[in-house]
Amino acid sequence: MAVDVLLGLQWGDEGKxxxxxxLAPDYHIICRFQGGPNAGHTLKFEGKKHVLHTIPSGxxxxxxxxxxxxxxxxxxxxxxxELKEVxxxxxxxxxxxxxxxxxxxxLPTHRMLDQASEAHKGKSKIGSTLRGIGPxxxxxxxxxxxxxxxxxxxxxxxxxxxxxxxHLGLLQxxxxxxxxxxxxxxxxxxxxxxxxxxxxxxxxxxxxDALTAGKKILAEGAQGSMLDIDFGTYPYVTSSNTITAGAxxxxxxxxxxxxxxxxxxxxxxxxxxxxxxxxxLFDEDGRKLAEVGMEFGATTGRPRRCGWLDVPQLKYxxxxxxxxxxxxxxxxxxxxxxQIKIANAYEIGDQQTSNVPFDICEDGxxxxxxxxxxxxxxxxxxxxxxxxxxxxxxxxxxxxNQLGVRFSMISTGPDRSKLITH
Ligand code: GDP
Ligand code: IMO
Ligand code: MG
Numbered sequence: 139m140a141v142d143v144l145l146g147l148q149w150g151d152e153g154k155x156x157x158x159x160x161l162a163p164d165y166h167i168i169c170r171f172q173g174g175p176n177a178g179h180t181l182k183f184e185g186k187k188h189v190l191h192t193i194p195s196g197x198x199x200x201x202x203x204x205x206x207x208x209x210x211x212x213x214x215x216x217x218x219x220e221l222k223e224v225x226x227x228x229x230x231x232x233x234x235x236x237x238x239x240x241x242x243x244x245l246p247t248h249r250m251l252d253q254a255s256e257a258h259k260g261k262s263k264i265g266s267t268l269r270g271i272g273p274x275x276x277x278x279x280x281x282x283x284x285x286x287x288x289x290x291x292x293x294x295x296x297x298x299x300x301x302x303x304x305h306l307g308l309l310q311x312x313x314x315x316x317x318x319x320x321x322x323x324x325x326x327x328x329x330x331x332x333x334x335x336x337x338x339x340x341x342x343x344x345x346x347d348a349l350t351a352g353k354k355i356l357a358e359g360a361q362g363s364m365l366d367i368d369f370g371t372y373p374y375v376t377s378s379n380t381i382t383a384g385a386x387x388x389x390x391x392x393x394x395x396x397x398x399x400x401x402x403x404x405x406x407x408x409x410x411x412x413x414x415x416x417x418x419l420f421d422e423d424g425r426k427l428a429e430v431g432m433e434f435g436a437t438t439g440r441p442r443r444c445g446w447l448d449v450p451q452l453k454y455x456x457x458x459x460x461x462x463x464x465x466x467x468x469x470x471x472x473x474x475x476x477q478i479k480i481a482n483a484y485e486i487g488d489q490q491t492s493n494v495p496f497d498i499c500e501d502g503x504x505x506x507x508x509x510x511x512x513x514x515x516x517x518x519x520x521x522x523x524x525x526x527x528x529x530x531x532x533x534x535x536x537x538x539n540q541l542g543v544r545f546s547m548i549s550t551g552p553d554r555s556k557l558i559t560h
Contacts, residue, residue: 139349140397141169143385145359147455149409151435151442152402153467153549155179158195158358160547160554161400166353167203168196169345171388172378173360174211174244174274176267178436183554188227189436192217193235194358197224203233207357208240208341209378209388211274212286213249215322218329237333238341238389239287245298246322247305248273254312264374265411267438275367275377277301289334342390349395357385363455364409371498374413382459401461401543403452405469408442410435416503417445417481431471447480448505449540454494456543464541466534467549470556475512478533481505482540510536517550523560534560 144161146152159181162168175191181198182188190197192212194204206212221231248270255272256263266272277283284301288294309315348355359380364370366380378384382399386392406427409415419427424444427433433442455461472478483492483506490506513529520526526534526548538544548558 139352139354141345141349141355141357141385141389141391141395142398142400143357143359143382143396143459144400144402145380145382145459146362147401147403147452147459147461148362148407149364149415150360150362151178151408151410152362152404153465154359154402155181155190155195156467156549156552156554157400157402157465157547157557158356159183159198160557161356162196162199162202164354165196165202165356167205167345167348167355168194169205169207169341169355169357169389170194170210170360171207171357172209172380172384173376174271175213175216175269176271176376176437177360179358179360180436180552181554182552186227187552188223190224191220191437193220193224196356196358197229197235198227204235205339205341205344206235206237206241207389208238209384210238211242211244211271211278212237212333213244213269214329214333215325216269218332221332231336233337235336236339236341236344237286237336239285239338240341241286242274242278242283243286243289244270244274245284245301245305246319246326247302247309248277249322250309250315250317250319251305253317254309254315257315258312263412265413267411269437272377273305286333286338289330290338345389345391349391357389359384363458364451366458369454369458371413374411374499381455396460398463399459399461400463400465400546401456401459402465402467403447404431404467405472406431406447407445407451408433410438410440410442414498414503415443415445416451416484416498417448417505418443419445423475426475427471430474431468446478446505446507447537449480449482449537450484450492450494451481452541453492456541461543463546464538464543465547465549466545469530469548470517470550472512473516474514476514478510478512479507480510480537482508520550521558523548523558526558
């Protein structure tokens with residue numbers, strides 16, 4: 139058996155939570171492999187909306203195991219809140235949520251460092267979610283971090299204090315923060331109890347044994363490929379590998395074990411936080427996409443920047459991830475547009491390119507637009523691909539030709555049921 143990987147091909151918020159929730163019954167195990175509470179994955183069913191940050195999006199499906207992999211960074215406080223919310227929604231947590239011992243912990247002082255570093259950057263701030271992600275991954279690669287397995291160790295408290303002291307030393311270089319550490323620490327220590335109550339596993343053995351036993355596994359990405367630490371729009375990225383390769387290091391599986399790679403893109407493009415976005419719109423179309431698409435961050439509530447679909451960007455992330463099937467979400471948001479555009483190349487000075495350039499962070503990239511006639515009708519209630527308006531199918535099939543990969547699913551609304559398989 140192989141591990142299928144599902145991930146975002148843009149700057150996050152492509153609708154990963156919805157698609158994982160839809161696909162989950164086809165799998166035995168759903169795993170998160172990177173990121174942490176910077177993620178906000180929205181699921182909607184039976185008229186209710188649920189937002190998950192750390193818990194995999196298979197949690198609402200019966201008879202499934204959900205694993206928080208070693209590549210994830212965990213804030214016990216967020217996790218504790220999420221556990222409470224899913225329990226209130228009727229989920230029983232009893233052996234169906236496992237945590238990898240090697241996953242790193244986000245301390246309150248990591249959040250302080252995130253806040254201080256962003257404030258210090260001023261205008262060039264990343265637009266971080268301020269969840270402590272960057273500082274926690276820095277401690278991981280700097281070989282200072284605390285891991286989930288450490289919380290059962292008798293000297294956990296002294297390890298915690300040592301790391302906290304180190305952080306307080308680092309914070310000296312920044313102006314004083316408005317952060318009640320004592321209070322935050324108390325909540326953190328209390329929340330740790332909920333994490334302690336979850337079964338810990340050596341994720342790498344657990345997953346490899348499950349594969350040997352013939353279990354079907356889906357790895358759920360967080361963020362999007364353009365936020366990847368290596369290949370995203372650096373430095374305006376997150377601090378983990380969000381691409382398929384991240385599933386290997388974030389779960390402990392070999393590249394040979396990767397099966398399908400399901401890449402998700404919205405029918406347009408959004409980005410929350412700072413950084414380059416070549417196809418961003420500042421006009422009425424952009425405002426309409428934001429309004430109709432209700433583009434506000436699921437974690438921070440911040441408005442998302444909007445633009446048209448960007449083919450060079452998608453080709454780039456399809457290449458990086460080895461995408462075998464595409465999913466298009468939010469196509470319904472385009473229902474009321476007379477004209478729909480996509481960027482199918484970039485103009486940089488007097489050169490045209492269809493590659494994402496190294497210096498994407500510099501100004502001066504002009505998208506070359508391709509214009510489609512809009513279908514200008516509601517897709518509400520359409521259940522099969524052949525019932526889609528011909529103009530909608532033309533749009534999808536033209537993109538398939540340009541991208542070289544088929545769309546296996548088209549999502550027409552936030553609800554679990556609003557999905558057309560193709
Ligand atoms: P994720 O981080 O990739 O899981 O995505 P988010 O949950 O942050 O953002 C996606 C948003 O779009 C959520 O509010 C979803 O409920 C919503 N959504 C997902 N699919 C569709 C769709 O096909 N149409 C519409 N209109 N909304 C969708
Ligand atoms: P999901 O999984 C959209 C963005 C932040 C910021 C940058 C760095 O819901 O798609 P960080 O907190 O990681 O240091 O922030 O990355 N970002 C996301 N944008 N969706 C996400 O997750 C994101 N996670 C981080 O806005 O620009
Ligand atoms: Mg999100």
